[in-house]
Amino acid sequence: MSAATYDVVIVGAGIVGAACADECSRLGMRTAVVDQDVIGGGATAAGMGHIVVMDDSEAQFALTRYSQTLWQELRAQLPGDVEYEQCGTIWVAADDLEMTEVFRKRAYYSQRGVRVEVLGPDELARLESNLRKGLAGGLLVPEDGVLYPPCAARFLIERAQNQGATVHLGATVVRIASGQVQLANGTIVSAGTIINAAGTWAPLLTPGVAVKKRKGHLVITDHYPGFVRHQLVELGYLKSAHSVAADSVAFNVQPRQTGQLLIGSSRQYGAEHKEVDHDILRRMVQRAQEYLPALAQTSAIRVWTGFRAATPDKLPLIGPWPGDSTVYLATGHEGLGITTSLGTAKILAAQLTGSKCEIPSGPYLPLRGASLEHANV
């Protein structure tokens, strides 16, 4: 990499860095992307690719919904290997108590213009015949979708390159500060703005960033076309996603375009190694089989783990880093970074150009986190 000068240097070619590169180069900024590895080789390669609207908070809803509409707008341009499919999510309710959550979610989503449909037990069984009998119902969110994250990242990076961006892979950044990006080989690159989109590695380059690793496991099966037709998630998943301490598993199964089933999901803090944890894996698969008993007759072909970049308040860090006016953050997307990558890029670009974004950026500003650093995640 030459010691060139750029308007923007983005550290990280995961889905978030890729989306930022696409947006910055589209706006005419001289843009470079640097990654120590390959495109989409970090959490992006490990993620499930569920493009999902979530409602834990107004800010989470705003970013997921906005990003989902951006994915829908991009849909016609996505190549086949991105495997984008608007299959919808069904939030599965096991009992009457969970049905109260279905009705609460219906009210929340409908009031904010998201199409949803409450399913009774018969309708649920008709749509997903492999679900166990006796479930109470569910909530169908038809506009949710799925895609294959590494190819989506590659597509965004290629688009950025076509718009003039340069991409440097296999180049480790060791320091970012005062408009300078230093690589491990000693090269120093100058930039008006440096975007730290290094996912779980972000605190190594910007000490003090309140991001912790949250490990997840996924299993992919052999080909069983039609086994499930929607992304199926138990309502108990929300308990798992919200938990801040204990290891947790939840039923979360995705149909892939290939006919394979992607089975999740688990969440663990304090598990820093990427090795498969067989106890967690067993619990996760058992949970999935409780909902889909016929899974017991399917074959798994691969298991892997990945790390989500978790913040204490479950919202990403998007915007200027206090203390260095040249450094911006785009990290901390936890389990929603595939979904929210496009919205993140729009927010950052609006901040850099001083223009108005479709959604307010206040809830995601790193500054909100002055106290996050010491919070217990």
Ligand SMILES: Cc1cc2nc3c(=O)[nH]c(=O)nc-3n(C[C@H](O)[C@H](O)[C@H](O)COP(=O)(O)OP(=O)(O)OC[C@H]3O[C@@H](n4cnc5c(N)ncnc54)[C@H](O)[C@@H]3O)c2cc1C
């Ligand atoms: C099991 C699991 C399931 C998930 N499921 C979903 C889902 O269904 N839907 C959803 O929306 N999200 C999901 N996620 C979350 C999603 O995968 C992440 O939020 C997203 O991939 C984060 O992207 P990123 O670009 O920020 O980080 P990454 O993809 O980790 O990219 C960071 C990049 O920075 C590079 N880098 C780091 N340090 C340096 C350095 N010093 N020099 C140069 N390069 C560097 C790395 O090599 C890496 O390529 C899931 C995550 C996991 C683990």
